Amino acid sequence: MPEIILHHYETSPFAELIRVALGVKQLRWRSVIIPNMMPKPQLVELTGGYARTPVLQIDAEIYCDTAAIMDALEALHPSPSLYPAPLGQLHRMIAGWAGAGQFGAHVGAAMRSIPPGVLAPGFAEDRKRRFVGFDFDQMPVVAPHLETQVTANADWLEQTLNDGRAFIGGDAPGHGDLALYMNLWFLTAMPFAKEFADGIFARPALAAWFGRVRAIGHGEVIESNADEAIAVAAAATPADISGPVEVGQTVGHPVRIKTETSGDDPVAGALLRCESGGITIRREGAQAGPVNVHFPRIGQIVIAG
Numbered sequence: 001m002p003e004i005i006l007h008h009y010e011t012s013p014f015a016e017l018i019r020v021a022l023g024v025k026q027l028r029w030r031s032v033i034i035p036n037m038m039p040k041p042q043l044v045e046l047t048g049g050y051a052r053t054p055v056l057q058i059d060a061e062i063y064c065d066t067a068a069i070m071d072a073l074e075a076l077h078p079s080p081s082l083y084p085a086p087l088g089q090l091h092r093m094i095a096g097w098a099g100a101g102q103f104g105a106h107v108g109a110a111m112r113s114i115p116p117g118v119l120a121p122g123f124a125e126d127r128k129r130r131f132v133g134f135d136f137d138q139m140p141v142v143a144p145h146l147e148t149q150v151t152a153n154a155d156w157l158e159q160t161l162n163d164g165r166a167f168i169g170g171d172a173p174g175h176g177d178l179a180l181y182m183n184l185w186f187l188t189a190m191p192f193a194k195e196f197a198d199g200i201f202a203r204p205a206l207a208a209w210f211g212r213v214r215a216i217g218h219g220e221v222i223e224s225n226a227d228e229a230i231a232v233a234a235a236a237t238p239a240d241i242s243g244p245v246e247v248g249q250t251v252g253h254p255v256r257i258k259t260e261t262s263g264d265d266p267v268a269g270a271l272l273r274c275e276s277g278g279i280t281i282r283r284e285g286a287q288a289g290p291v292n293v294h295f296p297r298i299g300q301i302v303i304a305g
């Protein structure tokens with residue numbers, strides 16, 4: 001099996017989702033710790049501009065966004081599936097809910113009472129510039145509302161799990177479980193919202209489910225670093241991919257991929273594939289050489305030229 005390399009940092013909820021997915025599949029993976037704000041020159045060497053966390057690398061294949069990463073892990077190691085019956089693909093839609101407004105709500109609730117001086121210099125500015133609509137200065141104003149959103153989510157989860165099922169779809173955990181888990185995990189990972197988190201975790205079925213997901217673990221982790229990861233990409237040949245593409249697009253033509261609501265640079269390359277299942281472009285890094293960069297179709301804008 002090829003080397004799996006996760007570019008991530010400890011406190012990232014989306015990274016925690018993938019770490020647990022690696023645990024579900026009991027995989028062995030290399031951990032590359034990246035900065036939690038810009039600049040990220042070695043990550044961008046591989047992605048071409050995408051700088052969100054996490055990014056997965058398998059040889060010269062670079063997967064941006066947890067949705068694309070989950071597909072890559074599922075293709076590499078299909079069993080146990082991250083999309084178990086009966087929910088199957090519905091897990092993706094639940095993950096979409098958890099990763100959008102609910103993600104922001106949990107981050108806001110978790111960081112509401114952060115004492116002055118705790119955030120690294122430049123962190124608040126980084127998030128304001130890179131996450132359209134996000135502003136730490138507005139936190140005291142919006143946090144009470146965000147807490148209501150977290151509470152509604154927790155109530156629904158509790159009601160779902162109340163019939164004694166182990167995971168949201170039954171006996172096996174899936175993408176939706178991991179995405180709901182990552183938000184609640186962030187509430188526990190941040191020490192600033194203990195009282196609020198305790199109230200959320202007072203729901204017994206939710207708390208027991210959270211314990212079951214946490215017990216999955218992270219698989220087998222090997223420490224690595226960005227230089228090694230770039231060398232792995234440089235030594236590998238990217239996969240030969242040729243379509244399908246959408247109406248009006250042509251394989252090989254130049255495109256730029258821009259993440260919705262992100263202030264990061266679009267990624268430029270030659271289009272290899274663009275369909276509901278995802279987007280792949282070929283680009284060349286100065287040190288990494290030719291790489292395939294993969295994105296999910298949902299949430300990405302394809303700009304011709």
Ligand SMILES: N[C@@H](CCC(=O)N[C@@H](CS)C(=O)NCC(=O)O)C(=O)O
Nearest residue numbers: 012013014036037052053065066067
């Ligand atoms: N839709 C993306 C969202 C990823 C995301 O927003 N990650 C956060 C960290 S949890 C991030 O990138 N923060 C800024 C950074 O790490 O520089 C995904 O599913 O991977």
